[in-house]
Structures are given as C-alpha cells and as structure tokens.
Amino acid sequence: MRRSILSVGDWLALPVVAALIALCCAPLLILLAYSFFQVDFVTISYDLTLANYAKIAGSETYRGLIARAFGSAFLVVTLTAVIGYPVAWFVAKRVHAAKSTLLTLLLVPLYSGDLIRIFAWRVLLGAEGAINRSLMWLGVIDEPFSGLLFSPLATHIALTYNYLPFMVIGLWLAFESLDDRWLEAAADLGAPAPARFLRVILPLTVPGLVAGGLMVFVMVAGDYLTPQLLGGASGITIISAINDLFGTAFDWPLGSAIAWTMLSILMVCFGLGALAIRRSSLVAEDV
Amino acid sequence: MLRRDFIKTAMAGTALGVLGPAARANASTDILWMTWENLAKDDYLAAFLDRHDISITKTFIGTDDEQFAKLRAGGASSVDLITPGLDKVEYYTASDLLQPIDFDKVPNAALLYETFNATSLGKVDGETYGIPFYWGINPIVYRADLMDEEPDWSVFFEGDAYNGKLAMRDYALEGIMIAAMYLGIPETEMFDMDDKQLAEIKKVLMIQKSKLRTYWNSIGDLTNLFATGEVVCAFSWVPPYYDLKAKGIEMGMAKPKQGVIGWCDTIAVPKDVSGARLDATFELINYLLGPDYGKMLAVGGPYAQSTSAARDLLSEEEQDKIFIKDLSVMDNFVWKQNPARYNDWVALWNEVKAS
Numbered sequence: 001m002r003r004s005i006l007s008v009g010d011w012l013a014l015p016v017v018a019a020l021i022a023l024c025c026a027p028l029l030i031l032l033a034y035s036f037f038q039v040d041f042v043t044i045s046y047d048l049t050l051a052n053y054a055k056i057a058g059s060e061t062y063r064g065l066i067a068r069a070f071g072s073a074f075l076v077v078t079l080t081a082v083i084g085y086p087v088a089w090f091v092a093k094r095v096h097a098a099k100s101t102l103l104t105l106l107l108v109p110l111y112s113g114d115l116i117r118i119f120a121w122r123v124l125l126g127a128e129g130a131i132n133r134s135l136m137w138l139g140v141i142d143e144p145f146s147g148l149l150f151s152p153l154a155t156h157i158a159l160t161y162n163y164l165p166f167m168v169i170g171l172w173l174a175f176e177s178l179d180d181r182w183l184e185a186a187a188d189l190g191a192p193a194p195a196r197f198l199r200v201i202l203p204l205t206v207p208g209l210v211a212g213g214l215m216v217f218v219m220v221a222g223d224y225l226t227p228q229l230l231g232g233a234s235g236i237t238i239i240s241a242i243n244d245l246f247g248t249a250f251d252w253p254l255g256s257a258i259a260w261t262m263l264s265i266l267m268v269c270f271g272l273g274a275l276a277i278r279r280s281s282l283v284a285e286d287v
Numbered sequence: 288m289l290r291r292d293f294i295k296t297a298m299a300g301t302a303l304g305v306l307g308p309a310a311r312a313n314a315s316t317d318i319l320w321m322t323w324e325n326l327a328k329d330d331y332l333a334a335f336l337d338r339h340d341i342s343i344t345k346t347f348i349g350t351d352d353e354q355f356a357k358l359r360a361g362g363a364s365s366v367d368l369i370t371p372g373l374d375k376v377e378y379y380t381a382s383d384l385l386q387p388i389d390f391d392k393v394p395n396a397a398l399l400y401e402t403f404n405a406t407s408l409g410k411v412d413g414e415t416y417g418i419p420f421y422w423g424i425n426p427i428v429y430r431a432d433l434m435d436e437e438p439d440w441s442v443f444f445e446g447d448a449y450n451g452k453l454a455m456r457d458y459a460l461e462g463i464m465i466a467a468m469y470l471g472i473p474e475t476e477m478f479d480m481d482d483k484q485l486a487e488i489k490k491v492l493m494i495q496k497s498k499l500r501t502y503w504n505s506i507g508d509l510t511n512l513f514a515t516g517e518v519v520c521a522f523s524w525v526p527p528y529y530d531l532k533a534k535g536i537e538m539g540m541a542k543p544k545q546g547v548i549g550w551c552d553t554i555a556v557p558k559d560v561s562g563a564r565l566d567a568t569f570e571l572i573n574y575l576l577g578p579d580y581g582k583m584l585a586v587g588g589p590y591a592q593s594t595s596a597a598r599d600l601l602s603e604e605e606q607d608k609i610f611i612k613d614l615s616v617m618d619n620f621v622w623k624q625n626p627a628r629y630n631d632w633v634a635l636w637n638e639v640k641a642s
Contacts, residue, residue, distance in 0.1 A: 068641075126517060
C-alpha cells in the first residue's frame with residue numbers, strides 16, 4: 001500500500017502553519033512591499049523605488065538611532081549575561097529543594113506590567129526617591145542627585161532588570177543539562193579551575209548563553225517604553241521614530257523601510273547566533 | 288441582608304445590566320461614534336437618548352492619528368461620526384473619507400463663535416467637512432511655589448535657572464510652533480517655513496533640549512512629574528493645573544504674549560453614511576453643539592464647546608475656567624494647522640531628539 005506523503009501529524013500541523021503564515025508572515029510581507037512605495041501627503045504612490053532605503057542610509061539620525069538600538073541591546077545582553085551566569089549556575093547546581101521557588105521568584109517581576117516596573121524605578125531613582133533620600137540621610141550628598149533618573153544610566157538599569165530573567169532561564173537550562181562528570185574528569189586530568197571553566201563549562205553552556213542573549217537582544221532593541229519614560233530628553237529610540245512616521249507623519253513607506261532594516265539586522269544576528277550554537281554543539285560532541 | 292434579599296437584588300442588577308443595553312439596541316437607529324472617552328460619558332448623552340429613538344455605540348480612540356489610520360484602513364463604512372482635530376480634517380478630505388455637513392440639519396451651528404465660523408480649517412471649497420466641536424488651549428503650566436515669576440516661551444530657550452527642570456510635549460507640530468513663536472515667526476509664515484527658517488528652529492530646539500528634564504507623552508505622567516518636583520515648568524495641557532491645585536500644590540498657568548497654542552476638535556461624518564443613520568447622526572451633532580451637552584462638558588471636562596449655547600447657563604467661575612468669560616483671549620491664539628512640509632518637521636524633531 002502506498003503511503004501518503006503527508007502524515008496525520010503533518011495534516012494536524014497544517015492549520016497552525018497556515019495561521020502562522022497568515023498572521024505573522026503576511027503582515028511582514030505587506031510591510032516589505034510598503035517599504036518600496038512613496039507617500040505624497042496622504043496618498044501612497046505605488047511606483048517601486050529604493051528611495052526610502054537611500055533616505056535611511058543617508059540620514060545620520062536614522063543610522064544613529066539604529067546603531068544606538070543595537071548598541072543598547074548588546075550592552076544589556078552583556079550585563080544580563082555577566083549577572084545571570086552565576087545566578088543560573090547557583091540555581092542549577094547548588095540549589096536542590098528550593099529550586100522551583102527560586103525560579104518562580106526570579107519570574108515574579110514579570111508578572112507585573114512594564115509600566116509598573118518602570119514607575120517603580122522612578123520611585124527609586126527620582127530626586128525624592130529612595131536612593132537620593134538614603135544618600136542624603138547618610139550625609140553622602142547635600143541635595144538630591146538628579147542624574148540618576150532620566151538618563152541612559154536609568155534606562156540601562158531598568159532594561160537589565162527587566163530582561164535578566166530571560167537570560168537566566170536560558171542559562172539555567174544549559175547548566176541543568178551540563179553533566180558534572182565532565183568537570184570531574186577534567187579535574188582528574190589536572191585541569192585548573194580557569195581551564196575547566198573556559199574549556200568545559202563555557203563551551204557546553206554557550207547554547208543557553210546564545211538563546212538567552214538573542215531573546216534579550218531582540219526585546220531590548222524593540223523596547224521604546226523604558227527609554228521613553230526613564231531616558232529623559234535623550235530617550236528617543238528608533239522604534240519611537242517609526243511610531244512617529246506611521247502615526248504623526250503618515251509616512252508608512254519610510255516607517256516600513258526602517259522596520260525592515262531593523263528586521264534584516266536582527267535576522268543576521270539570529271543567523272550568527274544559530275551558527276554559534278551549531279559550533280558549540282560540535283565542540284560538545286568533541287568533548 | 289437576608290440571603291433571599293441579596294439574591295433578589297443581584298438578579299435585579301443583572302437584569303438591568305442585561306436589559307439596559309438590549310433596550311438601547313431596540314432603538315430604531317443605532318449610530319457608531321468614534322471619539323475620545325471623555326466626550327462620550329453616559330451622563331453627557333443621557334438627555335439626547337431620552338429624547339430620541341436613537342442609540343449610540345461608542346468606540347474610543349487613543350490618538351488622532353489612530354482614528355485616521357482606522358478610517359483610512361477601511362473603517363469608514365461602519366462609523367457614523369468621528370472626532371478629528373481641526374488641523375487634521377484636511378487628511379480626511381484629501382483621502383475622500385468625509386461628506387459635507389448639512390447645516391440645515393444642525394441649527395445649533397448658528398451659535399458657533401465667530402472664530403470658528405471664520406476659520407478656513409475643516410473646509411474645502413467653502414463646504415464644511417469638520418464642524419468645530421470643542422476647544423481649549425495648551426498653555427505653560429508651572430509650579431508657582433518653585434518659580435520666581437510667570438514664565439513665557441523664552442524659559443525653554445534662555446537662561447539657566449531652570450535647566451533640567453523643564454518638560455516639553457513630545458510632539459513635532461507643537462514643539463516647532465513654540466520655537467517659531469519664540470523666534471517671532473508670524474502665524475502667516477509659521478506653517479510654511481522655508482529651509483532657512485527651519486534651520487533656525489532646529490538651532491533653538493537644540494538649545495531647548497539641553498534644558499529639558501524630559502519630553503512627556505502622557506498628561507498623567509506630566510502631572511506626576513510636577514507633583515514629585517522633577518519638573519517645575521512645562522508646555523502642558525490644562526488638567527495638571529487644576530488637578531494639582533486641588534491637591535494643595537501652588538500651580539500657575541501662563542498664556543504667553545508671543546502666542547498661545549489653541550486646539551479644537553471637530554465632528555465629521557464619513558462619506559458613506561446615509562438615510563436614517565445620517566439623519567440620526569445630524570441629530571446627535573446638533574445635540575453636541577447644544578446647551579445640555581455644553582453645560583455638562585464645561586462642568587465635567589472642563590472644556591468649552593465651540594458654540595455659545597451653554598455660555599449663559601454657566602457661572603462666571605465656570606466660564607473663566609474654560610476661557611469663555613473673556614473671549615478676547617482667542618485673539619492671542621495660534622490655531623494648530625497642518626504644515627505644508629510636515630514630514631520635514633517630524634524629521635527635524637527626531638533629529639533634535641536624537642542629537
């Protein structure tokens with residue numbers, strides 16, 4: 001009997017795949033098409049052109065904002081990795097009974113909304129906030145230090161706090177699957193602690209680092225609320241610029257072109273991430 | 288309360304909740320109004336619903352741009368009445384989304400203040416497509432207890448006494464209008480500035496940015512910033528002035544001599560509305576420009592209607608609160624208009640913020 005090319009599972013998955021294509025890919029493709037159009041007041045001209053992409057390439061503002069978005073994302077990935085790595089190791093390898101409690105605690109801030117977390121940081125960092133009041137009470141400063149709030153510092157503190165759990169979860173999974181016998185074997189063979197870390201632990205946890213890093217990277221690059229509400233006069237992001245173009249200026253084509261430029265760069269980042277995971281898997285096989 | 292009484296009360300409440308809307312839905316004509324939430328409160332509309340066999344379904348907007356995007360994306364066929372800004376009506380007419388207002392069906396429009404009759408905004412070839420509905424000003428609001436004197440627009444561009452204590456709305460149109468007023472660019476040129484003028488605007492906006500604590504996006508957020516003392520002076524809307532005064536904070540409101548930004552929202556009818564729905568829509572428009580609604584809006588808003596219908600029903604204090612006690616205040620207004628090169632304005636605004 002000849003078997004159908006598609007299995008029952010494939011048929012069951014088909015509606016989901018179709019819905020994904022319709023709901024996710026189609027809007028993106030429409031956006032891509034718009035990026036090659038032009039706008040004249042409120043009329044879209046459907047003659048294909050690369051003028052919007054040329055405008056982005058020629059605009060110091062848009063180039064700078066895109067670079068700032070990815071620079072900011074890279075900084076927060078680094079910070080969350082540095083903080084999250086030991087936390088994930090501790091939860092995975094040193095905690096047994098209270099592991100689920102600790103992981104739940106880690107996720108508790110995510111249960112509150114973005115705005116609540118942002119305003120909580122305002123309460124902490126503001127001129128009349130807890131930190132300024134404490135420093136004044138301790139006699140460290142005579143008057144409130146205004147540079148804490150509405151600054152890139154405030155933005156990056158909040159972004160790191162907001163997205164740390166995503167990095168920790170990725171790393172925790174990697175540490176959970178790290179077989180301790182590798183470390184025992186390395187130690188038996190005389191490898192010192194730094195070598196055990198660099199040649200065993202790090203290569204085997206790279207997939208978690210990359211997965212967590214990519215999640216954090218994408219979310220920070222697309223976050224405009226935190227910089228807007230905590231970044232002060234310098235809180236503009238490329239996302240808020242896109243918002244201005246779509247809403248205020250009715251320049252959907254240029255907004256679409258910037259969105260697709262961002263998306264393309266993110267795809268490259270994902271490609272590099274996938275490559276890193278693949279290489280680390282090969283290293284793991286070698287180990 | 289006995290258990291039985293509780294059940295009776297609960298059932299009565301449920302019945303009201305269920306049957307109330309059902310009774311409304313049974314009205315002969317239902318019209319859908321796309322508007323701001325604060326304009327369509329149930330008590331504002333109760334008198335209209337009592338007098339007419341019409342029901343109103345409300346859909347709320349968050350921004351003017353969102354409203355335009357919805358209609359532009361094909362929503363015009365299901366909406367009977369919209370609420371665009373006076374300066375934005377041009378967007379809708381250029382997109383062929385509206386029909387002209389039939390003034391014969393809106394008798395209360397005869398009471399429009401002269402400034403709204405005279406304006407060319409909202410009109411195409413003499414036909415009115417967006418009828419002025421309610422209006423107000425966007426002044427400078429400041430903490431009178433933390434500032435030495437009443438500010439004007441120069442506070443955002445000169446001196447350093449309030450550096451890092453000022454806030455500006457994150458909105459290209461108004462931000463650039465303020466810079467133009469500061470530079471003394473007349474209203475006749477303001478919305479059609481050339482490259483040289485825009486370069487001057489950019490220069491002063493860069494100075495302004497160095498003095499700002501932040502750009503604000505929501506009026507609730509600005510109110511919060513005033514209350515905590517993070518900001519002492521801002522280009523603002525009126526509500527923080529009254530809200531914080533009511534909480535005991537000494538607030539001030541300045542209307543600079545160089546000009547005050549006036550805003551006005553209109554009511555407009557989408558192109559395809561017709562028959563009984565169109566008649567019902569004009570009935571509603573007439574009510575919205577009439578005395579019952581005007582008084583509710585003045586007391587509850589507090590906002591001023593574009594007609595004088597409710598003026599004599601208000602106390603002097605209530606009139607003063609919505610700037611209609613002395614109508615000469617309008618002489619100093621600069622009404623928002625849609626600039627010819629608005630995309631360049633938005634680009635300039637973003638350049639300043641990104642610098």
